[in-house]
Amino acid sequence: METNNNNSFEPKVVAFVCNWCTYAGADLTGTSRIKYAPNVKIIRFPCTGRIDYMLLMKAFANGADGIIVSGCHPNDCHYTSGNFHARRRWMIFRNLCDFIGMDMNRVVFSWVSAAEGAKWAEIVNTTVDTIRQLGPATSFQKLIKNSVFEEVGNE
Amino acid sequence: MARIGVFICHCGENISATVDCEKVAKVASEFPGVAVSVDYKYMCSDPGQNLVKEAIIEHKLTGVVVSACSPRMHEPTFRNACAEAGLNPFLCEMANIREHCSWVHEKGDATTQKAIDIVRTLVEKVKRNEALAPIYVPISKTAVVIGGGVAGIQAALDIADAGHKVVMVEREPSIGGHMSQLSETFPTLDCSQCILTPRMVDVARHPNITLYTYAEIESVDGSIGNFNVKIRLKSKSLDEKVCTGCGACIQKCPVKKIPSEFEQGLGMRTAIYVPFPQAVPNKPVIDRKNCTYYIKGKCKVCEIVCPTKAIRFDQEDSFVEVQAGALLLATGFDVLKTSAFPEYGYGKYKDVIDGLQFERLASASGPTKGEIRRPSDGQIPKKIVFIACAGSRDPAKGREYCSKICCMYTAKHAMLYKHKVHEGTPYIFYMDIRATGKMYEEFVRRAIEEDEVKYIRGRVSQVYEKNGKLIVRGVDTLLMGQPVEIEADMVVLATAGIANQGSEELAQKLHVSYDKHKFFSEAHPKLKPVETNTAGIFLAGACQSTKDIPETVAAASGAAAKVVGLFSNDMLKRDPLIAIVKKSPPPVYSSCTGCFMCIQVCPYQAIDKEEIKDRNGNIIKTISHINPGLCQGCGTCVAFCKSKSIDILGYNHDQVYAEVSALLNE
Numbered sequence: 051m052e053t054n055n056n057n058s059f060e061p062k063v064v065a066f067v068c069n070w071c072t073y074a075g076a077d078l079t080g081t082s083r084i085k086y087a088p089n090v091k092i093i094r095f096p097c098t099g100r101i102d103y104m105l106l107m108k109a110f111a112n113g114a115d116g117i118i119v120s121g122c123h124p125n126d127c128h129y130t131s132g133n134f135h136a137r138r139r140w141m142i143f144r145n146l147c148d149f150i151g152m153d154m155n156r157v158v159f160s161w162v163s164a165a166e167g168a169k170w171a172e173i174v175n176t177t178v179d180t181i182r183q184l185g186p187a188t189s190f191q192k193l194i195k196n197s198v199f200e201e202v203g204n205e
Numbered sequence: 206m207a208r209i210g211v212f213i214c215h216c217g218e219n220i221s222a223t224v225d226c227e228k229v230a231k232v233a234s235e236f237p238g239v240a241v242s243v244d245y246k247y248m249c250s251d252p253g254q255n256l257v258k259e260a261i262i263e264h265k266l267t268g269v270v271v272s273a274c275s276p277r278m279h280e281p282t283f284r285n286a287c288a289e290a291g292l293n294p295f296l297c298e299m300a301n302i303r304e305h306c307s308w309v310h311e312k313g314d315a316t317t318q319k320a321i322d323i324v325r326t327l328v329e330k331v332k333r334n335e336a337l338a339p340i341y342v343p344i345s346k347t348a349v350v351i352g353g354g355v356a357g358i359q360a361a362l363d364i365a366d367a368g369h370k371v372v373m374v375e376r377e378p379s380i381g382g383h384m385s386q387l388s389e390t391f392p393t394l395d396c397s398q399c400i401l402t403p404r405m406v407d408v409a410r411h412p413n414i415t416l417y418t419y420a421e422i423e424s425v426d427g428s429i430g431n432f433n434v435k436i437r438l439k440s441k442s443l444d445e446k447v448c449t450g451c452g453a454c455i456q457k458c459p460v461k462k463i464p465s466e467f468e469q470g471l472g473m474r475t476a477i478y479v480p481f482p483q484a485v486p487n488k489p490v491i492d493r494k495n496c497t498y499y500i501k502g503k504c505k506v507c508e509i510v511c512p513t514k515a516i517r518f519d520q521e522d523s524f525v526e527v528q529a530g531a532l533l534l535a536t537g538f539d540v541l542k543t544s545a546f547p548e549y550g551y552g553k554y555k556d557v558i559d560g561l562q563f564e565r566l567a568s569a570s571g572p573t574k575g576e577i578r579r580p581s582d583g584q585i586p587k588k589i590v591f592i593a594c595a596g597s598r599d600p601a602k603g604r605e606y607c608s609k610i611c612c613m614y615t616a617k618h619a620m621l622y623k624h625k626v627h628e629g630t631p632y633i634f635y636m637d638i639r640a641t642g643k644m645y646e647e648f649v650r651r652a653i654e655e656d657e658v659k660y661i662r663g664r665v666s667q668v669y670e671k672n673g674k675l676i677v678r679g680v681d682t683l684l685m686g687q688p689v690e691i692e693a694d695m696v697v698l699a700t701a702g703i704a705n706q707g708s709e710e711l712a713q714k715l716h717v718s719y720d721k722h723k724f725f726s727e728a729h730p731k732l733k734p735v736e737t738n739t740a741g742i743f744l745a746g747a748c749q750s751t752k753d754i755p756e757t758v759a760a761a762s763g764a765a766a767k768v769v770g771l772f773s774n775d776m777l778k779r780d781p782l783i784a785i786v787k788k789s790p791p792p793v794y795s796s797c798t799g800c801f802m803c804i805q806v807c808p809y810q811a812i813d814k815e816e817i818k819d820r821n822g823n824i825i826k827t828i829s830h831i832n833p834g835l836c837q838g839c840g841t842c843v844a845f846c847k848s849k850s851i852d853i854l855g856y857n858h859d860q861v862y863a864e865v866s867a868l869l870n871e
Contacts, residue, residue, distance in 0.1 A: 060315075064868060077275045080304025088310040088319045092301075093326070093864050094276075096782070096856055099806075100840025105865055112869040128738065129839035130716045130808045139844065171309070 061115040061181040063090040065174075066105065068098045068133070071122035071163050078167030086171040087178040090118065097121065099132025103143040106157070111194040116156045116181040118173065123161040133161070152190050155180050207238035207332045210266040211324060212257055213302075214248035214273035220303050223312040224320045229272065229302075233324050238332055240264045248273050249282055257283065258290035266292060268331035272300035272324050293336035295781070295855070300327040322868055329867035333859045340783070341776040342834050344430040345528040347372060348768050350535060351422060351711070354382020355754060356746025356761040357535035358404050363765035364533075365413035369772050372527050373408065374436055375418045376707075377466075379484035380405050382537050383747075386467060388567035388575070390754060391617040392648035398483060398570065405485040419490055423524060425532070425715050426810055428835055429741025430777040432529045440520045442477075442491035448515035450487045454507035455479070463495045465572075469562040471580055472572035477507050482570065491516075531741050531768045532715065534725055535761065536708055538747035541596045541604075541700035549592070549668045549698060555581035556675055557668060557696045559595075560614055567621045577625050579695055586629065586694030589622055590677045591615045592665050593635040596701030604701045604722065608751045611699035612639045616649045618697060619658040632659045632691055634679050642753065661689060668696055702751030716808070717742055724750050735764040743767050782855035783836040784843055786815075786829050797828035797850040803842035804829065811835035812842060 067073050073094050079086065095101055098121030106117050119140065127133040140159050147157055158177050162170045211233040215221035226244040234242035241264045247253050248271060260266060269292065271283045276299035284294035302320040310316040346369050350361045353375030361371045373380070385405075387397035408414055423435040458475035465474040467481050474480075476496040477489045497504035498518060508516040540561050544552030556579050558566075569575040579586055593615050597608040612635070619631035638660070640646045652658045663686075665679040674692045681689050704723035712719045717737045718726045725748050728736040735743050745761035746752055752760065771777075788795050794817050804812045815830035829851070831842075840853040852858055 062869060064865065073275075074277060077277060077301075077304040080275075080308035083308055085311065086309050088306070088315045091319065091322055091326070091868050092305055093861065093868065095840065095861070096853070097839040097841065100844055100853065100856060102844045102858075102861075105861060108862060108865050109869065112866055114869055126718060129837060129841065131806075132808065132839045132841045135806055135841050135845070 059182065059186060061089050061178055061186075062113060063116040063118060063174075063177060063181060064109045064114045065090050065092045065118040065120065066095060066098075066101050067092055067118075067162075068121040068128070069094055069096050070128035071126065071161070072120040072170065074164035075162040075166050075170045078164065079170045080167075082167045084168055084171040086174040089178045090174045097127065097129050097132035098136035099127075099129065101136060103139055106143065107194050110152075110187060110190050113191055115184075115187045116158070116177055118158045118160065118177055120160045120162045120170075120173070123163055126163060150190070150193060152187075153184055155184060156187060207268060208240040208264060208266050209236075209238050209268045209270060209328055209331060210257070210260045210264060211236075211239055211242040211328065212248055212253075212260075212269065212271045212273075213242070213244035213324070214253070214271065215244065215246045216273060216303055216307075217247065220273070220307040223307045223310060223316050224302060225317045228317055229320050229324060232321050233328070236325055236328050239328060240266060249279050254282070254286040257286050261287065261290040261292045267296065268334060269297040270300050270324060270327045270331050271297065272302045272320070272327070274303040275299070275301045275305070295337040296331065296334050298327045298331045298334065300324045326864045326867045329863040330860045333857070333863055335854065337781040337854055340779045340781050340833055342430050342779060344530040344772060344775065344777050345432075346370065346772045347527060347529045348531045348533055348772075349374060349432070349434050349527055349529040350533045352382070352535035352537055352746075352748065353377075353380030353408070353416075353418070354535060354537045354746065355384040355401060355404075356537065356748075356757045357382070357533070358401075358408055359758045359761035360533050360535060360745050360765040360768075361408055361414055362404065362411065363762050364768050365411045367765075367769045367772075369413065369769065371411075371414045372434075372436075372529065373414060373416050374420050374422060375416070376421055377480060378419050378441070378478075378490045379480045379486070380408060380416070380418060381481075381483075381485065383561070384754060385481065385483070386469070386561060386568070387564050388569070388571070389617065389621060391613045392642070392644040394617070394620075396569070398568075402483045402485075405483070409485045416486070417525070418486060422711060422714060428809065428837065429771075430530050431834060432532055432741065434527045434529050434532070436525050436527065438523045438525060440493075440522050441488075442493065442496075442517055442520050443489065444515045444517050444520075445486070445488055447513050448488045449513055450479075450489075451512065452479075452489075453510045453512065454516070455489055457506050457510045459504065459506060460495055460497055463492065468565050468572050469559075471558075471562055471565050531743065531771055533743045533745060533764055533768060534711075534715070534717065534737070534748055535745040536705050536711065536748040538702045538751050539705045541602075541703055543698055543700065545602065545700070546595060546698065548666060549595070549696065550670070554668070554670055554675060554696075555579075556586075556694065557698065559698050559700045560611065560618065563618050563697045564614075567618070567625070575625070577622055577629075584694070585626055587626075588630050588632070588691065588693045589619075589695045589697060590665070590675075590691055590693040591619055591631065591633045591697045591699065592677075593633060593699045595698035597699075598636060599701075602701070604703070606722065606750070607639065608699075608702040609639070610702060610751055610753045612637075613642070613645055613648070613753065615697075615699045616640075616652040616658070620652045620656050623656040623658065630659065631656075632661060632677075632693070634661050634663055634665050634677075636662070636664070642755065663689065702747065705748065708748060715739065715742055724748065735760055735767055741771070780838070780855075781833075782838040782853065783833055784831050784838065784840060784851050784853045786831055787850050787852055794826055795828045795850055796848050798848050799827050799829070800847060801829060802845050802847065803851060806841050806845050808839065808841065809835050809837055811837070
């Protein structure tokens with residue numbers, strides 16, 4: 051996909067998705083041959099409830115410019131309540147991001163069901179467009195890398 | 206030292222059309238720890254699988270990454286191939302470069318680079334995979350059937366005939382459900398009770414079936430193979446073992462003017478009652494809300510007349526617990542009441558009734574002994590107007606779906622009326638006639654041609670009372686929208702079928718999903734129509750969507766076949782991708798600090814407390830313990846654990862952190 055018209059910045063976006071809804075929804079996007087930007091790469095989890103938000107920090111520290119977390123719609127969770135727990139922690143995570151001065155447009159939370167292939171493509175494309183405009187997230191990368199992962203050690 | 210094999214599939218041209226597979230294989234061969242990296246046209250084919258198997262043996266691989274389609278497609282295929290070559294199947298991962306890459310991006314370097322990134326991520330993950338063994342859990346070969354209508358009866362008999370134990374739970378005092386209320390059934394016009402009541406008796410007599418009537422599901426724990434179902438047996442105020450069902454109490458009960466639920470309010474019953482004469486079990490219950498003794502503290506006429514002294518006024522609700530391998534939901538449906546229709550009189554006109562009430566009027570065992578008479582004055586109506594799609598296909602009533610059964614039963618009602626009142630005229634206002642079953646269209650034609658039912662295509666805007674008549678104002682859209690006004694003696698609304706009362710609470714107790722109309726959702730609309738998305742819980746009949754009797758029975762037998770299939774094994778094989786509490790050697794034992802946050806968040810009640818004791822039996826530490834039989838592997842506890850003491854096999858901390866790092870560090 052030729053998207054580099056006048057700037058060479060290609061956003062790196064990591065998508066943390068649940069196995070049952072959004073991963074299957076992204077599979078459907080493929081089966082329906084709906085095209086989207088190749089900047090987003092997916093990591094599969096059993097449930098959004100499993101997603102430890104330190105992982106999102108880790109992704110920013112390692113050079114991600116944006117993040118998508120997506121799971122089943124409320125009341126559709128394969129594990130009944132994992133997505134509600136994810137949403138609760140997400141609210142706190144957003145406050146943290148806000149506190150350290152991160153642009154909220156870089157972190158996207160959505161519900162994509164296994165039947166919403168087109169919605170997945172749309173979310174990816176809008177997120178990539180937004181982040182393309184925002185530019186690289188370098189300042190946050192340094193900040194997070196130095197403060198959060200200092201003692202844990204990177205790799 | 207890791208020795209990973211990477212296998213890049215072209216999927217014919219599905220992947221290679223946009224991804225340079227040779228390049229991916231070449232780049233992957235240089236990743237640290239990769240021992241072999243090859244590409245092949247069809248990796249899932251027999252020669253492709255052999256390629257994987259041979260490489261495992263030749264290169265002594267410790268892990269395999271197959272870069273092809275979605276793991277939801279072929280993960281089992283390649284895991285089996287690995288197992289055949291002697292590699293633990295859980296050391297095989299799929300890199301999804303088809304659905305998530307080649308199919309959704311244009312040909313180009315960026316797409317190939319994404320494929321490389323995906324492969325690198327999975328290589329890093331698989332290096333950290335552990336060899337796991339599947340978990341085997343024993344199956345309790347008892348099925349709990351919830352609901353004793355025709356669906357539950359059919360399913361219970363099928364499962365019981367296959368030699369398994371069945372526990373049937375019915376909310377009402379008798380099984381039978383809606384089918385026992387019907388007069389005659391379309392398209393054959395055979396009597397509903399004549400078909401059903403022998404089956405009800407079969408259920409009661411079957412040695413493999415335990416029947417609990419006047420009972421409800423209190424709670425359900427556990428999972429497929431091992432549900433623990435707690436059933437509340439509502440107090441019948443009577444000792445069933447002593448009661449002979451003679452009926453003396455019913456005859457003498459002084460409270461006789463309670464609208465009967467079974468007769469849809471058209472008939473009366475007593476406070477101690479059986480819902481209908483053919484009830485199974487045919488033993489009465491006391492309706493405590495209406496019984497004089499429970500209201501005023503005196504009466505006890507039933508106790509005095511009872512020849513066997515079976516009445517127990519102080520009886521309390523009791524509970525039974527059942528270990529079940531499978532649950533079958535057959536809770537049926539209900540119909541919208543006439544009070545939901547302001548345009549048809551809010552239910553305040555006695556002669557505007559719903560379809561189920563008409564069934565009772567037409568039934569030989571009904572309040573009028575099968576004669577069609579107006580509920581208001583008992584006169585025989587000369588003109589009846591039937592209004593189809595009352596509520597159904599009507600977004601204004603919040604029900605945009607077709608209830609599916611009304612076209613047929615309305616035709617049947619009109620026909621039954623004509624058979625009983627020869628000089629009468631039945632009119633049917635309809636939107637479309639949907640008669641799609643076997644012999645259904647012929648049945649409707651018969652109503653129109655032989656019984657001269659007057660079908661008017663159009664909607665009714667208003668029904669109002671005038672001089673003892675019901676004025677029905679509608680429109681005939683086949684006559685260019687000409688207004689129609691009929692002076693009717695009775696109006697029957699074919700009201701929409703709706704989810705049964707309490708289905709939402711039940712779904713939440715069982716962790717079964719339901720749609721916006723509160724009908725239970727099937728696991729897949731086409732391929733898994735009788736399963737729910739909770740393993741081990743199955744669906745039958747109208748609790749899923751309104752269904753006619755043949756469809757309900759077919760679904761019930763289908764669900765029963767699924768249960769019998771599940772019970773054909775002694776042990777259930779489950780993926781071992783579950784959470785574990787990490788242990789360490791003494792004196793630490795575990796980094797778990799005992800905050801027990803995990804217990805609160807676990808949706809399956811799979812976590813309990815474990816006491817670590819020294820040799821003298823003194824408790825050193827209390828930590829969390831995860832029951833591997835109950836854990837479903839969602840990982841919510843993992844994310845909540847503050848001390849990082851819980852990890853989930855297959856998606857552990859090492860693996861996911863490595864994935865995030867590998868994905869971004871090109």
